[in-house]
Amino acid sequence: MRKLLLFFLSFLIVLLESTLLTHIRINGIIPNLSLITVMSIALCEGTKTGRWNGFFVGLTQDVLFFRSIGYYALLYFLIGQISGQARKGLHRSNLTSLFLFILVGDLVYGLVNYFFLAFLHGQTDILYYLRKIIVPEASYTSFFILPLYCIIAAVCRVLERFRIKEVISHNLMQREEVDS
Numbered sequence: 438m439r440k441l442l443l444f445f446l447s448f449l450i451v452l453l454e455s456t457l458l459t460h461i462r463i464n465g466i467i468p469n470l471s472l473i474t475v476m477s478i479a480l481c482e483g484t485k486t487g488r489w490n491g492f493f494v495g496l497t498q499d500v501l502f503f504r505s506i507g508y509y510a511l512l513y514f515l516i517g518q519i520s521g522q523a524r525k526g527l528h529r530s531n532l533t534s535l536f537l538f539i540l541v542g543d544l545v546y547g548l549v550n551y552f553f554l555a556f557l558h559g560q561t562d563i564l565y566y567l568r569k570i571i572v573p574e575a576s577y578t579s580f581f582i583l584p585l586y587c588i589i590a591a592v593c594r595v596l597e598r599f600r601i602k603e604v605i606s607h608n609l610m611q612r613e614e615v616d617s
Contacts, residue, residue, distance in 0.1 A: 439596045440486060443478055446592060447494050450474045450585075455501065466570070468578040470585060471498065472546055475513050476520040476539050477586045480529060481593040484521030491517025512549065516542065529590065532583060539582045540575060547571030 450470050458467045471494050479487020495513030499506040520542065527534055551566045560566075 444493050447474050451497050466573045466577050468581045473585045475517050476542050477589040479517045479520035480524050481590050487517035487521030488514050536582050540579050543575040543578050
């Protein structure tokens with residue numbers, strides 16, 4: 438149930454990004470809330486949830502916006518995997534390191550997209566893409582990193598409390614059955 442709620446939250450973020458945020462474009466750039474969401478969930482929940490949430494977000498984007506299916510599903514899957522593995526090395530209370538980690542993740546995401554979607558198609562002017570697309574998107578996205586991360590972390594904490602209560606009540610019910 439918990440993972441289903443996180444997937445639903447991710448789906449809402451993709452919809453928000455593709456509808457309302459298109460109205461606050463700056464030079465054609467919108468913030469990449471999907472990336473923040475995948476990385477935040479992976480940092481809060483771990484590798485397994487992170488990679489499958491990333492796959493779901495990427496597949497949703499592939500289906501809604503692109504002619505081919507699989508590129509963004511694989512890319513976000515890998516982002517969720519790497520972010521989940523970084524969970525052990527990052528302290529979730531240190532917001533500066535989390536901010537920098539997600540910001541670097543956005544820059545790497547932009548470079549990977551440049552390589553596969555532009556460079557391999559003969560567009561070799563990386564400085565143009567850095568100036569016009571990659572750095573502006575990372576800069577714009579950076580304004581949303583901490584607020585969105587804090588919201589997702591709060592949702593994960595609430596869901597964790599419900600899971601703990603379920604486990605405790607389940608254990609109590611089992612003890613009552615054994616005692617009777």
